[in-house]
Amino acid sequence: MSFTNLVGIFLAAILTENYILVKFFGICPFLGVSKKLNTALGMSAAVTFVMVLATAVTWPIYTYLLVPNELDYLQTIVFILVIAGLVQLVEIVMKKYMPPLYNALGIYLPLITTNCAVLGVTMLVLDKGASDASFGYVASLVNAFGAGIGFLVAMIMFAGVRERLENCDIPKSLQGLPITLVAAALVACSFLGFSGIVDKLLV
Amino acid sequence: MSGILTAVVLVVAIGLIVGLVLAVASILMAVPVDEKAVAIEEQLPGANCGACGFSGCSGYAAALSKGEAKLGLCSVGGQAVADAIAPIIGADSVETIPQTAVVHCNGSDDNTSKGMRYQGIESCLAATQLYAGMGDCSYGCIGFGDCMKACEYNAITVCNGVAAVNSNLCRACGACVKACPKGLIRIEPKKPHAVVKCSNCDKGALTRKSCKVGCIGCMKCVKVCENGAVKVENFHAIIDPDKCTGCGKCAEGCPQSIIEMMFV
Incomplete structure (x- = not known):
């Protein structure tokens, strides 16, 4: 796996395979935490961190524990278990050594436990590895990091859109969540424009 | 049969390992919790309004337990809360004068008139952006009730074009003070x-x-x-x-x- 390939994987995870706007994972934090720019940033940083860490742990578990024992059907349960444990561990460590960051992230940190984007990243990366033998551990980690950055990009873009929506005269029937979903759909459409751009790098 | 057995054993083992690691971590990395602060926070109203000048009730509680803040700053809780907290921090309770928000404008529709017709968003903040509002007086109450919307205790009504505070309902949290684009509302003692x-x-x-x-x-x-x-x-x-x-x-x-x- 060459360096160009890794860059391709990284960019693909951000743009063409954006886990929020293309694959529609993690819509809950996307809508819930994107109201303000600074909370969106904090949430994205935490998600990126947990995505990379979760992939770093679940990939070996799947490859060296589940597959040899023909237990790959257990991946959902095991992955949720591991991710939940990891998030708790991160929380404990953060509380001890990084209290300012812990206070800033607050409730978002435990929320990541149930974030399907994190589970999606760890599970979909295994499908890629199954179809392409060269897609190994390092590639999975790069993919997870890219997915996190993609989450960040989506959150920041949408936080900007929502801050502008605040000052708009919106018809009563569309106020609140409806107009937010319409805006989310339009932002997602814009990401269609990226499809096909990065695929060339991957070949 | 053995398939199920290995599956169960594996999941249980992973669960145990994760649990064990978490248990060890929580002991090794335990952060001492300030019991005083927790006890104080239970007494505070939990409105998180920021009227005391701290980020929220927990912020005020932490400052109180460390002796960095004065008693009686909580205008929402008032005298009752100050009395309840005093024994926890081992200090004498202070007498708090209840406070209320006061609107410093009397420009109702009878007293002043609207110089312009305004058809934009019905919010004082938005109206202020256009030539300082539509009233003849560019300093007075606009009357769209941004303060009313900000009030969590339904203490403010807009009556005849000017905001009025019901001081019996007002808890002096200061949300309206921040909301008024004209700066007409101040928190003053109820005496x-x-x-x-x-x-x-x-x-x-x-x-x-x-x-x-x-x-x-x-x-x-x-x-x-x-x-x-x-x-x-x-x-x-x-x-x-x-x-x-x-x-x-x-x-x-x-x-x-x-x-x-x-x-x-």
Whole structure:
């Protein structure tokens, strides 16, 4: 796996395979935490961190524990278990050594436990590895990091859109969540424009 | 059968390992919790309004337990909360004067008129962006009720084009003070004192044209006050509620009748 390939994987995870706007994972934090720019940033940083860490742990578990024992059907349960444990561990460590960051992230940190984007990243990366033998551990980690950055990009873009929506005269029937979903759909459409751009790098 | 067995064993093993790691981590990395702060926070109302000057109830509780903050800053809880917290931090309770929000404008539709017709978003903040609002007086209450929307206790109503505070419902959290784009609302003690119901910074002649009950800055109240509580700044009178004794002499002498005696 060459360096160009890794860059391709990284960019693909951000743009063409954006886990929020293309694959529609993690819509809950996307809508819930994107109201303000600074909370969106904090949430994205935490998600990126947990995505990379979760992939770093679940990939070996799947490859060296589940597959040899023909237990790959257990991946959902095991992955949720591991991710939940990891998030708790991160929380404990953060509380001890990084209290300012812990206070800033607050409730978002435990929320990541149930974030399907994190589970999606760890599970979909295994499908890629199954179809392409060269897609190994390092590639999975790069993919997870890219997915996190993609989450960040989506959150920041949408936080900007929502801050502008605040000052708009919106018809009563569309106020609140409806107009937010319409805006989310339009932002997602814009990401269609990226499809096909990065695929060339991957070949 | 063995398939199920290995599956169960594997999941249980992973669960145990994760649990064990978490248990060890929580012991090794335990952060001492300030029990005093927790006890204080239970007494606080939990409104997280920030009226005390801290980020929220937990912030105030933490500062109290460390002795960095004074008792009685919680205007929402008032005397009851100050009394409840005093034994926890081992201090004597202080007497808190309940406070309330006061609107410093009396420009109702009867007293002033709208110079413009406004068809934009019905919010004071938005209306202020356009030529400082549609009223003749560019300093007065706009009347779309941004303060009313900000109030969590339903203490503010917009009545005849001007906001009015029901001081029985007001908890002095200060949300309306932040919400008013004209800065007309102040938090003042609930004791007998005089209030100037105008914030117009124009000269007297201009003020008179825009509003029937505007302060023209004639200084009569300043001269009549025995306690030095009144001053005129930017062509309107301001009364310091802490110095005011509520004698009412300024209200008697006011030619525009804009000084109102409150809580007498």
